[in-house]
Structure formats: C-alpha cells, structure tokens
Amino acid sequence: MLFNTPLFFGFACVFFLLYSFVFTKNNSRALFVIASSLLFYAGWDYRFIPLLLLSGVIDFFVAQHIAKTDDIVQKKRFLLISIVVNLGILGIFKYTNFMIDSVQETLTFFGAAVSLGTLEIVLPVGISFYTFQSMSYTIDVYRGDTHARKNFTPFIATLSFFPQLVAGPILRARQILPQIENFPTPSINDVKYGFVLITIGLVKKTIADILAFPAQTLFNNPDAISWIETVTGVLAFAGQIYGDFSGYSDIAIGIALIIGIKIPLNFNTPYFSISPVDFWKRWHISLSGWLRDYLYISLGGNRGGKQIRNVFITMLLGGLWHGAAWTFVVWGAYHGVIISLTHMIRESRIGKFFSNKQGKLLTFCMWLFTFYLVCIGWVFFRAESIGDAFSIIAFLHMPDTSIAAAPYAGVILALVAITIFFIHALDYSIIRFREGILKRYWLVLPLLIAGQTFMILIGEPGYEFIYFQF
C-alpha cells in the first residue's frame, strides 16, 4: 500500500475516523495502531509480519533483561543478542545473495569458476528501517538513555507505526515511545502543518516520478547519449531521489502529525549544503543520526585520533545499508572519503584561513562544489554497475563531442535544474516561514488545494518509492 494511491487514502480515512472517534483510550489506540499498521504492512506481504514482530518481541524482552541486571557483562550479552538477531535478520534477507555473488565473482576472478547459485529470498519491505529502530531501543536501554518498558503494546505500536514503518524516518524509542504511550491531542496548527507536509510530499513524489524519465535515459544507455543529456540525467536523478525520499518522509511526518505524533525533520534542504559534512547533517537526518550515535560513537568517534577511520567505516557501512550491491559500498566509501577530506581540510591551515573569511562568493563556491560532489556520488548510487558509474563520470569530465545532443536538450536541462531548485525552495519556505504560513488561511488553503490538484492531475498513483528497496 503506497502513500500515493487511492487505496492508501481510503485506508487513512478509515484509520483516522476510528482513531478519533472509536478508539479513544490510550491502550485501545495502541492496539488499534498495531492492527492498522500490520494491515498496512500486509498490503505488501503478510508473510513477513512475524519477522517484524520477532524483532520487536526479542528487543522488548532483551531490554527488560538489560534493565534488570546490574552486571555489565550480562548487560553486554543481552545487548549482543539484540544486535545479532537484528543484524542476522537483515543479513539473511538482504545480504545473503550479495555475499554468494561476491564469493562467486571473486573465485571466478582467481580462475576458480564455480556456480554457487543464489537463494530465492524476498527482501521484506522496510526491513532496514525497523531492525535499526528496534535495535536502537535496546542500545538506548543499555546506555541508560531510556528505561525499559513494561507494557508491550505501546512498544510494538511504536515499532510498527505505519507512517514510518517501511521507509522511515528511523525513530529512536525515546523520541516516539512516550508519545505512543500517551497519545497527545494535536493542535489545529499540527493538523494544518500535517496537511502541508502531506501535500508537499505528494508534490515532491510527483515531480520525482517525472524526473525519473531523463534519469532513466542516462542510466539505461550511458554510452549512447550526449554530454548535455548526461548532465541532465545526473541532475535529474539527484532531483528524483530527493523528491522521492524526502517526499515520503514528509508524508510520513504529516500523517503522524495529524494525529498529534511528532516525528523530527528528516531532510533539511540538503542540496543547499556547503560541505559534505553539512550535507549529511541535512540528508536523511534520522539515518545519519543513527549511524553517528550507534556506530560512529561506538567505534570511538573523534577520540584517539581515529576520526578519519571511524568516519570511513561508518559511511562504508551506511552505504551498504542502502543496498546489497558494490555500487552502494563504493557510494558509501566515496562519502567516507569526501567527509574525511573535509575534516582534514578544516583542520589544515588553509581551512582555518578560509573559515575566517567566509563571504558570499566563497559560500557560493563551497555550495557549488558540494553539490557537484554529491551528484558524482549519486552516479555510483544509481548506476547499474561500478563500470557504468566510472564511464558516466569520465564522460562528464571528458565529453565525446561526436555524440550530438538532441534538440531541446538544453531546455530539458534547464527544466530539471529549475525543478530541483523549486523543490528546495518549497522546503526552505515551509521550514523557514512555517508559523507565518500556517497563520494565514488565505495562503495555506490555496497552496494546499493547488498542491493536491497538481498531484491528483499528474501524479502516477502506484509508482513505488525508491527507498522501499532498502
């Protein structure tokens, strides 16, 4: 069941009516949220509901045991159970075939060609999100950042909460559990803002679907198109993935807000970033925060002069989290390298010199260069193979002038660039002027109607969100 379909609309209406007028007590609401969320999840594949519940049940009881014991070794053992179970589920369902393929390719490379075959494994939707979310609860309890819950229902309602179940944002137990335990009443402004976010999300998703076509033109035929179309394709994918993913997050946050549940911002105009570090503070904030708090810091963080190593490992694994393919690993490593370089430059004399001289021109250059670096990264993310990615990047920098550009290619490039800017301007406006916009019905109503009209008119219902595959 996708957010951008009439079926989900029907589901959301029924959910909202029952939630608001029938299930008004906290415990019954939590049970109702679980039932609705499992129904929502069953829309993809009901067979994986036990897997989701397994992850939750184990973490719930593991957290209780961690809280009960004062023995640090015992605590560690219980935490290890949670980590092994969650990463085990993730590993089996997401990475088994990738590992088999990699072993096979390595053996073939060394002349020992063997056919290991692959397993018929279906990737459960949202597995990367809910395992991470569930694991964060046990880690938080272990660290003492939150207390172990005794009531099972709110915990499972939190884990399965349908707006964010299949593609995030990845929530921490301490952010959402207190809200689910005590369902707050939304304010009128929450409702308005919820609608604004849903509408913006749907508009962004619609735009992302349109941008998918020029992106496909490049990535399906990387050798057959001109330089200008290659640039268009790369930019279009940058716009597509942002519109698609941030659109999904906006809808999820908006739906939750309408029932009073506050989910933190997941994207904050990331293409306005002025460094790779800045980019990761604005892009998929819930994942980068998770990786920072639970992986980077666990590795030692900035301590002991191992910042570069830890950043690199964190980003490498972050890349792998996105998908079981070497292109994602390279993408993660690439970001590891550019973030590490950013840190090194900042610490260098040149960096310190320029940090005192930030003017508009320098900021503009930093923005432009960051955007360029991020776009190069997207080539690895989207390309069918590492070879394709390198050939696209090489072609971008050393164009083959023998391939003629199609007429209007320049116009399409301009349209794509304007579209990316438009999405960002939309986001910026709603983040920056939130209160001002919400106060003015004469502004907010036409905007909402225009957005919904745009979505209904040209939105292609049923186009999947890219991040579902992760």
Add this chain to the structure above:
Amino acid sequence: MNSSTSSSKKVALYTILLAVVILGSATWLVNAFTDNTEKNAGDVFGIQRIRSVINSLDYIANTETPSVIVFGSSLIKDGFSPRYYDEALKSQHNIDITSFNLGLGNMKPSYQLLLAKRIKEAHQRSGKKVDLAIIEFNPFLTTKKRENFRPFMTEQVSAVLMSPEEIHNLAFEDTERYARMLSIRYLRNGVSAEAITGGIRFLVGAAQDQAPSIGNFTKDHLQNLSERRTIQKQLRDFITQEHPLTKKSHVWNPVTQGGLIDMMDLSSKAKSAAIALSNNMRYPKTLALDAQGRIECCDIIDLEFSEPLFKDFQNIIKEFKAFSNHVEVILMPSNRTIIPTNKEALERQKALLGRLEKEEQITVRNYQDHPAFAPSMFYDATHLAMDTGRITFSQLLAQNTVETLKKD
C-alpha cells in the same frame, strides 16, 4: 466526556472539514481541467471516442432498420465507411440496412472484450438483435508485445469500459486496482493521471529518445512535414466550416454512423485537400518511421501471438454471438510493401485463423492480400486512405456480406 476528549474530537472534525475542502476543491479543479481540455484541445487523453461509443450503444441497439456492426481497431475506424457500405447494398442489392462503425484506436482484445460486453448489454436492454456482426481480427494487436504496450492506457480505458459490477468485483481480486479504478471512473472523469503524465513523459523522456531521429531528418523530409501541417490545417478548417456539428470526426457520431468524415461529405476544395494529405502522408521516410513504430509497439513483422489476447478475441466472438444473427471475422487489407510480414509469422497467423474457424465455427474473410488494394490506397503503414482505400473496402465488404444478409 472530559475536556481532553472533547478537544480531541473538535480537532478531528476540523481535520475532516479541512480534508473535504482541500480534496473536494482539488477534485473539482481536476475535473474542470480535463473537461475543458477535452472540449478545447480535442482527444488529448485518447479517451473521447471510447467514451462517445459507450454513450451511443443504446442508440445503436435501438435502431429500427436491420443493423450491421463492424467492430475492431483503428483499421476499422479509418478504413470502413458505414454510409458507402449501406449505399452499395441499397443501390446494388436493394437491401435496406444501417451499419455502424465501432472501430477504436489504441485497442487490444482485452479492452475490446469489455466493449463487446457493453454492446451485448445494450442489445439485451433493447431486446433487439444485430443482423450481422463483423469483427476485425487484427494480428498485430494480438501479439505478446502488444500485451504490454502502453500500460498507462490500460487503467484509463478499462475504467471507462468496465461496468460498475466489474469494477466492484475488483475489490476482492485486487484492492489497489479497485481503488484506482474508482478514482479514475468517478473522481477523475475517466482520465487517468497516467494519460496526463503521458504528455509530460513525452516532453522530458521520450522526446529525448526521438529527438535524435528528428535531428537526422533530411531537408526533403522536413519540407514534407511542413507541407503536411499546412494541408492538415486546411482540411481541418474546411471540415469545421462545412460540418460544424461533426467536425470532431473521431468522436462517435450518429450522422456518420460512427464512421469518420467521408469524401461524400466534402466540397471539392476539401476533397482536394484530403487527397493532397493522403499523398503527402505516403512520403517514404514517414511510412518507414510509421512501420518502425508498429514493429516496436506490436511486433507487426514477426507476429509472436499472445495466447491470452487470442482467448480474449475468442470471447469477443462469443459475446457477439449472444446478440447477433450472424457473426463473421475479417482481416483488414495490409500494406505489404511497407509491412512485409515474414513467412513464419504468416504461417502462425494461418494456424491461428484455422483454430478460430474450427473452435468458433465462424467465417473468416481475409482481405490482407486482396488484389483490390494497392499501396496507394493506404495513407500510412496500416490504415486505408479516406479518398481511395476506405471507399473500395466498404463497397467490397458490402458485396461480400450480401449473401449473409440475404439469409434472413
């Protein structure tokens, strides 16, 4: 009720009100847009003729005189003139009959089956039978390639052609599709988002694929295209002036009995423009591109048939048999110089037609290689031209079906 519950319900009611206002207004705007676009810009969503055919079924089913339905694809829509057919039967055989053109573009047998069911229902309502149903078997619409062609059209055409019961039955088979169908049929005026996006997709996606070939056009070809635009405009203007009520000739019209504007409707100036347009369209490069398009969409040379689509075609025949005295199958003339269907494909087609005759106990009339049709009688790779092929075919069909009609 405590104050918290009361406040919570107030907010919920506000939410519902806001949602109704936003979505109600948006839906109204979408409908206003599609309505006005169709009124002013023509058949941009590719649905007008289908809609108009559906709206005319009761009229067709209530015709007093004996009736003939010619049912099929755009090859029928463009290649069959009911009035030339009727006139030939009247003048040469003194048979009074009213024939109807139920040819539709962008079709495949799965859609046509839905339409056949609607025609049957209309006849069941009127209690009348069709004297002769002539059903076109279009080989290239029954291929595996066609099965998956333009998926974005599928939902829109199905939503318009399905009966309410068929739509509601989807609720148990495919809930997602059911919701989409309800939305297209009842909230979006029969126009799917995909049909609208199709235009945008063309702008930003397909345009990139097609543009290089446009870039390679010769001067001659560009000249030909420019002349075509001029002639098309002239012909449109003539038709608008001479036939203000039937100017949208793709829309099903009782005056033309569902056929397009014919040569008999046109003034001599308009006739000249129509002939000039036919001649212009036969520019070799244009024909080659059209043929290429047919290869890509429908596998017109190799004809790898799709069994599900063939089954749908057989079911179409069964539907027509339920309300027709006679049912025959025809294959429209082929422009073999432009579409040289290969030998193996023709063998496969022959076997399929044999199966059809045997399993459905039906007469199949194959005009594909009929000597009456020269390449100059087509205006493109597949369709008969209005100034020549259409007239010849309609009169020839009258000659060939007279015996069947006399049986009554």
